[in-house]
Amino acid sequence: MTNSLRIVAFALGGVFLLNGVGWVFRPGSAAEGLGMTLPDGMARSTMIGDVGAFFLGAATLILLGAATRRAHWFRAAALLFGYAAVLRTLAWLAHGAAFAGAFVGIEVAVTGLLLFLASRTD
Numbered sequence: 001m002t003n004s005l006r007i008v009a010f011a012l013g014g015v016f017l018l019n020g021v022g023w024v025f026r027p028g029s030a031a032e033g034l035g036m037t038l039p040d041g042m043a044r045s046t047m048i049g050d051v052g053a054f055f056l057g058a059a060t061l062i063l064l065g066a067a068t069r070r071a072h073w074f075r076a077a078a079l080l081f082g083y084a085a086v087l088r089t090l091a092w093l094a095h096g097a098a099f100a101g102a103f104v105g106i107e108v109a110v111t112g113l114l115l116f117l118a119s120r121t122d
Contacts, residue, residue, distance in 0.1 A: 023052030
């Protein structure tokens, strides 16, 4: 992995780390950034826990890939984003959700970038 690709990986991990930290300290703003409102009760706990864990987990995997220069960390993060894109699309096709094309596009692009980084690592 070249140094420039490593910088890209660290920057990408940093973006998702900031998003995950937002779920810890400003969950209302983090939810709004994703087109959601913060619910009450158990739903709030679930949203903060699950969505925050997604972003913090993805950031950790990406940063581990950049730090260790090991492809399997990038592939693991790509799996998360790939599934997110598939499940968003399924929500639209089968469950009456609005199609979140911008988010699906970002998830597909991030998945592709992570797989590219993995192919240039190890």
